[in-house]
Amino acid sequence: MYILASRPRGALCIGVTSDIARRVWQHKTKAVKGHSARYGIDELVHVEVFGDAENAIRREKAMKKWNRAWKMRLVEQDNPEWCDLYDTLLH
Secondary structure (H helix, E strand, C coil): HHHEEEECCCCCEEEECHHHHHHHHHHCCCCCHHHHCCCCCEEEEEECCCCHHHHHHHHHHHCCCCCCHHHHHHHHHCCCCCEEEEEEEEC
């Protein structure tokens, strides 16, 4: 499960994938048209790893119902500078 942002404290996108590096690359290259491409949401700011897809999807659906302040607080707990974590996936 991941959260992308357009910039620090900017527009957000929440998703789930089994291949985070590939999926973020798709967002960065705007390979998938939609909300994230339209608003330039391509900086990986939060990642949660699950042992199975069912729990990851359950978490994603729950977080999409959260208010914005809760999402901001979650990101800032582990990533207070809103750094793009994409490069850490490749090392």
